[in-house]
Structure formats: C-alpha cells, structure tokens
Amino acid sequence: xxxxxxxxxxxxxxxxxxxxxxxALTDSYQIGPETKKKxxxxxxxHHYIPNRMARGLKEGRSRSIGVVVCAIxxxxxxxxxxxxxxxxTEQGYQIIIMQSKxxxxxxxxxxxxxxxxxxxxxxxxPSYQTTDFSYLNELQxxxxxIVLFDRLSDGINTHKVAADHLKGAYQATQxxxxxxxxxxxxxxxxxxxxxxxxxxxxxxxxxxxAGLPIKNDLIKFFDTTNLTVLNKNLxxxxxxxxSLKEKPDAIFTATDSLTIRCLILLKQMKYSIPxxxxxxxxxxxxxxxxxSPPLSTINQPAFEIGRLAAEKLLLxxxxxxxxxxxxxxxxxxxxxxxxxxxx
Amino acid sequence: xxxxxxxxxxxxxxxxxxxxxxxALTDSYQIGPETKKKxxxxxxxHHYIPNRMARGLKEGRSRSIGVVVCAIxxxxxxxxxxxxxxxxTEQGYQIIIMQSKxxxxxxxxxxxxxxxxxxxxxxxxPSYQTTDFSYLNELQxxxxxIVLFDRLSDGINTHKVAADHLKGAYQATQxxxxxxxxxxxxxxxxxxxxxxxxxxxxxxxxxxxAGLPIKNDLIKFFDTTNLTVLNKNLxxxxxxxxSLKEKPDAIFTATDSLTIRCLILLKQMKYSIPxxxxxxxxxxxxxxxxxSPPLSTINQPAFEIGRLAAEKLLLxxxxxxxxxxxxxxxxxxxxxxxxxxxx
DNA sequence: AAATCTTACTAAAACGATTTATTAAAATAT
DNA sequence: ATATTTTAATAAATCGTTTTAGTAAGATTT
Numbered sequence: 001x002x003x004x005x006x007x008x009x010x011x012x013x014x015x016x017x018x019x020x021x022x023x024a025l026t027d028s029y030q031i032g033p034e035t036k037k038k039x040x041x042x043x044x045x046h047h048y049i050p051n052r053m054a055r056g057l058k059e060g061r062s063r064s065i066g067v068v069v070c071a072i073x074x075x076x077x078x079x080x081x082x083x084x085x086x087x088x089t090e091q092g093y094q095i096i097i098m099q100s101k102x103x104x105x106x107x108x109x110x111x112x113x114x115x116x117x118x119x120x121x122x123x124x125x126p127s128y129q130t131t132d133f134s135y136l137n138e139l140q141x142x143x144x145x146i147v148l149f150d151r152l153s154d155g156i157n158t159h160k161v162a163a164d165h166l167k168g169a170y171q172a173t174q175x176x177x178x179x180x181x182x183x184x185x186x187x188x189x190x191x192x193x194x195x196x197x198x199x200x201x202x203x204x205x206x207x208x209x210a211g212l213p214i215k216n217d218l219i220k221f222f223d224t225t226n227l228t229v230l231n232k233n234l235x236x237x238x239x240x241x242x243s244l245k246e247k248p249d250a251i252f253t254a255t256d257s258l259t260i261r262c263l264i265l266l267k268q269m270k271y272s273i274p275x276x277x278x279x280x281x282x283x284x285x286x287x288x289x290x291x292s293p294p295l296s297t298i299n300q301p302a303f304e305i306g307r308l309a310a311e312k313l314l315l316x317x318x319x320x321x322x323x324x325x326x327x328x329x330x331x332x333x334x335x336x337x338x339x340x341x342x343x
Numbered sequence: 344x345x346x347x348x349x350x351x352x353x354x355x356x357x358x359x360x361x362x363x364x365x366x367a368l369t370d371s372y373q374i375g376p377e378t379k380k381k382x383x384x385x386x387x388x389h390h391y392i393p394n395r396m397a398r399g400l401k402e403g404r405s406r407s408i409g410v411v412v413c414a415i416x417x418x419x420x421x422x423x424x425x426x427x428x429x430x431x432t433e434q435g436y437q438i439i440i441m442q443s444k445x446x447x448x449x450x451x452x453x454x455x456x457x458x459x460x461x462x463x464x465x466x467x468x469p470s471y472q473t474t475d476f477s478y479l480n481e482l483q484x485x486x487x488x489i490v491l492f493d494r495l496s497d498g499i500n501t502h503k504v505a506a507d508h509l510k511g512a513y514q515a516t517q518x519x520x521x522x523x524x525x526x527x528x529x530x531x532x533x534x535x536x537x538x539x540x541x542x543x544x545x546x547x548x549x550x551x552x553a554g555l556p557i558k559n560d561l562i563k564f565f566d567t568t569n570l571t572v573l574n575k576n577l578x579x580x581x582x583x584x585x586s587l588k589e590k591p592d593a594i595f596t597a598t599d600s601l602t603i604r605c606l607i608l609l610k611q612m613k614y615s616i617p618x619x620x621x622x623x624x625x626x627x628x629x630x631x632x633x634x635s636p637p638l639s640t641i642n643q644p645a646f647e648i649g650r651l652a653a654e655k656l657l658l659x660x661x662x663x664x665x666x667x668x669x670x671x672x673x674x675x676x677x678x679x680x681x682x683x684x685x686x
Numbered sequence: 687a688a689a690t691c692t693t694a695c696t697a698a699a700a701c702g703a704t705t706t707a708t709t710a711a712a713a714t715a716t
Numbered sequence: 717a718t719a720t721t722t723t724a725a726t727a728a729a730t731c732g733t734t735t736t737a738g739t740a741a742g743a744t745t746t
C-alpha cells in the first residue's frame with residue numbers, strides 16, 4: 001500500500017478540519033471558494049490519493065467487479081476482456097478476472113472468492129459444465145448484481161449479452177449452401193448452455209429453409225471439457241464422417257476450439273480443404289487468414305459483447321430501481337475465405 | 344458489496360467481545376478452546392467472510408497486485424497472465440490487469456491508477472515506447488515493490504524474469520544455419536528494451552560462430568507501435584529484401600507479431616515458404632502447426648515467466664529485508680516445423 | 687433591534703477488522 | 717497465606733474516509 005498523504009495530513013497542514021478537506025475535494029456547497037482553492041492546490045502538490053480501502057469501507061463498496069471466464073488465454077475471451085477492461089478503466093472501477101477452466105466446481109470457488117473479496121457486481125460467462133444456476137440465483141437474491149455474457153442460460157433472470165448464435169449458425173450454413181455444398185456436417189459441444197442449442201437450431205433452420213434434409217449421422221456432439229479426450233473423440237468422429245457412404249462435403253463447427261482442432265486434424269489426415277471437404281466455424285482468431293487454407297469464419301463482436309455487458313452491470317449496480325432485464329444479441333459477421341470456396 | 348455477517352454480529356450473538364471473535368478466528372493462544380469452537384461453528388454456519396476493505400485499511404495493504412502489460416488480447420501475454428493469475432489465486436491475492444497498448448503515456452496512467460488503487464506490488468512488462476524508468480524508480484523509492492517481467496531493462500534495479508532472448512535468437516539462427524541457410528535476414532523491433540538488443544545479439548553471435556558475415560542490408564528494425572504503419576513498412580521492407588542481388592534465403596523475425604505479419608505478407612506476395620525463403624520467429628501461438636506452412640518457432644515459457652515473476656514479487660512484498668535482486672532468464676524451446684525445412 | 691436564515695466551517699460517529707493495553711480470575715510458587 | 721504467574725477475556729484505539737449533527741458569525745428579514 002502507498003504510504004501517501006491522508007486527508008488528516010492536509011487538514012493539519014492547512015489548519016482546518018478533515019471533514020472540510022473531504023468536502024472541499026468533492027466540491028461541496030458547504031465550503032467557501034478560497035478554502036476549496038487552498039485544499040485543491042495542496043492536494044495536487046502533494047499528490048493526495050484517497051485511500052481506496054477507507055473509502056470502500058465507508059461507502060460499503062469496493063469499486064471492483066468480478067469477472068469469471070473459462071480461460072484467459074483464449075483469444076476470443078481475451079478480446080471480450082479487453083472490452084470489459086476498457087469500459088471499467090474509464091469508469092474508475094477495477095476488474096478481478098478469474099478462470100473456471102470449464103469446471104463447475106472451480107467456477108463456484110471463483111465466485112466464492114470474488115464475493116468474499118467484496119465485489120460490487122459479477123460478470124460471468126458460465127463454464128460448459130454449468131447446468132445448475134441456483135448458486136448464482138442465491139447470490140442475486142442476496143443483493144449481488146449479476147450480468148451473464150457470451151454464454152447465456154435461462155437458469156437465471158438478469159441482463160444478458162451475447163452474440164446472436166442462432167443467426168450466426170444460420171449465416172454459416174446458408175453460406176455453405178449458397179456455395180454449392182449439400183451434405184453439411186455439424187460438430188458441436190454437448191454443453192447445456194443456450195449457445196450450443198442456438199447454434200444447432202440455426203444450422204437446422206438453414207437446412208430446412210433450403211429444402212435440405214437433416215441427417216443425424218452428420219451431427220456430432222462432444223464433451224469439450226477435457227481437451228485430450230476431445231482430440232481423440234474428434235479424430236474418431238472425423239474418420240467416421242469421412243467413411244460414410246454419403247459423406248459430408250462440408251463441416252460447420254460450432255465453437256472456436258472445435259474449428260481449429262478440426263482444421264488441424266483434417267490436415268493431418270491429408271484431406272484437402274475445401275476440395276475433399278469445406279470447413280467453416282465460429283472462430284475469432286485474427287490468424288484465420290494465415291491458416292492453411294485461409295479459414296472462413298463466423299466472427300463474434302467480442303469487444304462489443306464485453307463492453308456492453310460491463311455497461312449493463314454498472315447500470316444495475318447504480319440504479320436500485322429494478323428496470324426490466326434485457327437480453328442483447330449482437331450480430332455476427334461472416335468472413336469468406338478459401339476453406340469454403342464455391343464448388 | 345456483500346451485506347454479510349460481521350465480527351460484531353458474531354460477538355453479539357455469542358455474548359462475547361468482537362476482539363475475542365477476531366482472535367478466535369485466527370486461532371490465537373489467548374482464547375480458550377471451547378470459545379474457539381463456538382466461534383468457529385457460528386462463523387461457518389452463518390458464512391462469515393472478513394470484510395476485505397476493513398482488513399485492508401487496518402493492515403495497510405490491499406492484497407491486490409497491479410499487472411501492466413501491452414495488451415491482454417495477445418496470446419503470449421494471456422499465457423503469462425494465466426501463470427500470474429494461478430499463483431495469486433492460490434495465495435489469496437487479487438490481480439488488477441491494465442493495458443499500456445505500447446504507449447508510454449498510457450503506461451504511466453495505468454500505473455498511477457494502480458498506485459492510487461492501493462496495490463501492494465507491481466508486476467510490469469514495459470511498453471515498447473518506454474525508455475524512461477525514472478517514474479518506476481520513484482515509485483520504488485516510495486516503497487512500492489516492483490518486479491519486471493518478459494521485457495527487461497537496466498533502467499531499474501529489481502527482480503526481473505524473462506525468457507533468455509539471446510539464447511533463443513541464437514537457437515533460431517543456428518537452426519537455420521544447420522538446415523543449410525546462409526543468407527539470413529533479421530527483422531526486429533526498434534524498441535530500446537533489452538529484449539530487442541538481446542535477440543539481435545543472439546542472431547549476430549550465431550552468424551559469427553558459423554563464420555558467416557553480418558550484412559547490414561539484411562537487417563531491419565521497425566517501429567512496432569503503430570500496427571497499420573508497421574504493416575506498410577514491413578511490406579516495403581520484404582519487397583526490398585527480396586529484390587536484393589544477394590537476397591536472403593531465410594528470415595528470422597524477433598517478435599510474435601512480426602513473425603505472423605511476415606508470414607501473411609510473404610504469402611500475399613506469393614513467395615513459397617521455405618522454397619523461396621525460410622521463416623522462423625519468436626511466437627507462442629498454438630496455431631503455429633495449423634498455419635501454412637506449419638511455422639517453426641522459438642517458444643517462450645510464458646506461463647512459467649508469469650508464475651515466477653509473481654512469486655518473486657510476493658517475496659519482495661513479504662520480506663522487508665532486502666535480499667540482492669535477481670534476474671531469471673528462462674530457456675526457450677525450438678519448434679521445428681515445415682517453414683524451415685532442410686535446404 | 688430582535689428573530690430568522692445563510693454561509694462556512696467543525697466535532698464526532700461510523701464503516702469492520704486488528705491490536706495494544708488492561709483486567710479479573712484461576713493456577714502456581716514461595 | 718501471600719506473592720507471582722498464567723489464562724482468558726475485554727475495552728478502546730486505530731486505519732482513512734464520509735457524513736450527520738452541530739455551531740458560531742454574518743447577512744437578511746420583520
């Protein structure tokens with residue numbers, strides 16, 4: 001902690017009371033203009049910084065926000081965090097980031113720690129494992145403002161901000177159909193979160209609208225929690241898909257890590273993309289264009305999701321009058337590249 | 344803030360004093376065993392959580408650590424943050440991450456905010472622009488424990504943790520030489536930080552040791568602060584290099600973003616890698632194998648750098664006896680892939 | 687000129703935990 | 717039986733800020 005000047009130091013030096021100094025610094029009407037000037041000048045000269053702990057204790061809040069994400073070293077997450085960070089830095093709030101690593105128990109542990117740390121609000125993108133939201137509901141009832149972002153659920157009623165997963169998936173599938181692909185496989189996470197089902201819905205809707213059949217043996221769901229297990233299962237699945245009598249001519253992958261892993265596996269298995277099979281997926285990496293082949297992607301407005309969620313939470317914190325909760329779904333963007341070239 | 348149980352609530356409920364409760368919870372010898380048992384039971388039952396602000400105020404510290412990095416949405420940085428976060432979560436500390444965006448002024452602003460927020464220590468990876476360390480020296484003199492990580496400088500005397508840039512660069516260059524490349528270009532950032540010069544030194548040392556000449560027209564330094572400007576200059580430079588009479592048969596790029604940008608530009612200009620020119624660089628992306636061609640890289644132990652720096656800082660915070668400052672240089676790892684295939 | 691209202695300030699309490707100094711009671715030593 | 721030590725507790729101060737409740741002195745009203 002900094003051993004800096006305190007209110008009392010200023011008060012003593014100027015021969016006035018601490019309360020006067022406090023009021024002068026907040027430009028209160030109760031303080032005369034010359035006194036204000038004196039105090040401000042002294043405070044500036046001696047680099048007075050109000051003690052965050054003392055203020056927090058008195059005001060009953062910490063001006064810090066807890067943020068729980070699956071992992072910090074994931075480029076999409078990092079982009080969202082960037083948006084969150086930018087907003088709160090502007091607002092004089094601190095953020096405390098914690099990682100669930102896609103584990104429900106660890107997520108609870110993170111939230112406990114954050115709550116114990118005295119956060120003013122919680123921003124959470126739930127883990128893939130999370131199905132039980134009673135925990136969050138309890139905290140909400142206890143008065144903790146909570147906003148869900150990126151990964152939504154009906155398990156809790158509050159503000160929610162995410163990409164429009166259904167439309168994004170529709171966009172991707174539609175794009176494949178437009179480019180002449182007809183047997184489109186779908187690879188998704190088996191999480192209970194809305195995200196996965198919404199993306200699956202978008203896929204089915206695009207197929208149906210184009211008059212194409214929905215074939216169950218082209219649809220695969222995986223436990224994406226354990227990465228080594230996932231990689232094995234994925235390899236098996238791709239093998240299975242490509243050995244089908246009516247094998248897919250395109251794959252739509254529903255998450256960032258699935259997309260990248262599929263690309264790597266397909267290359268390892270010496271399939272040519274898009275000649276043997278086209279590939280498109282949700283992915284926010286700026287390296288998509290440098291991949292081989294350059295990868296068509298559905299991009300989510302990561303920064304914007306973070307920023308809007310942060311705004312919503314601050315609103316929630318500052319207004320005790322409960323406005324109705326909103327769900328914001330932001331548009332995704334299709335990036336056409338070589339991995340889905342026209343048939 | 345949570346409206347939870349306080350020490351006084353417990354005291355009142357059990358008809359004892361607040362100080363007794365406090366002591367019982369810290370297992371003080373001054374409290375009898377039954378009293379301790381009673382207090383602990385009550386505290387557990389009612390989910391007592393000590394108020395962080397109150398404790399911080401009393402103890403004169405916040406148990407929070409400031410971390411300043413160039414940008415959070417950079418995969419290498421995110422990996423280091425992961426290491427830092429893991430350690431401090433275990434230790435019951437919070438971290439507050441701020442971004443300099445490679446700008447000296449913004450870096451100062453971040454540090455100001457963190458200092459004002461009452462951090463117990465500062466972990467900093469300076470921006471490329473930073474040449475003046477007097478600011479950090481002042482804070483250090485004012486009693487703030489500081490540890491430098493990832494990007495080091497002689498501008499301040501303290502604990503420092505980073506990859507061994509010189510050896511890493513030597514490793515890369517040596518690898519190219521071993522694989523039959525002779526005209527090796529070097530592209531680097533023009534920052535004043537040790538990192539850049541160390542990598543340049545490693546490059547020169549490897550050439551010299553192999554009896555190869557150091558040619559100035561194969562060596563380029565860039566302002567890596569502004570990305571759009573950088574991209575233009577880089578394009579020009581590659582053009583220039585490849586138009587030389589004695590053009591390079593390999594390029595060693597000294598930073599993550601330079602490596603990726605060069606790869607993209609070379610592909611755009613239709614150069615074949617490694618046939619026309621080989622490419623190796625510092626880069627920590629796990630997508631290296633999925634790039635086209637799979638990219639040979641020098642990997643830094645990012646997680647470990649973060650973790651060790653965090654440990655060093657906590658040591659500094661907790662021990663007021665000043666041990667001598669250490670500089671830890673961690674070994675890098677060569678990942679051989681197709682972009683540097685044997686000639 | 688007395689009563690009321692502003693203006694500009696201050697003293698003291700409060701926030702919740704820790705800690706120093708104190709004390710009463712019990713146990714041990716002389 | 718008295719002196720001394722140990723044990724187990726407590727009251728009160730403290731950290732640095734904000735805020736409630738006052739209070740003089742001067743200005744304004746009646």
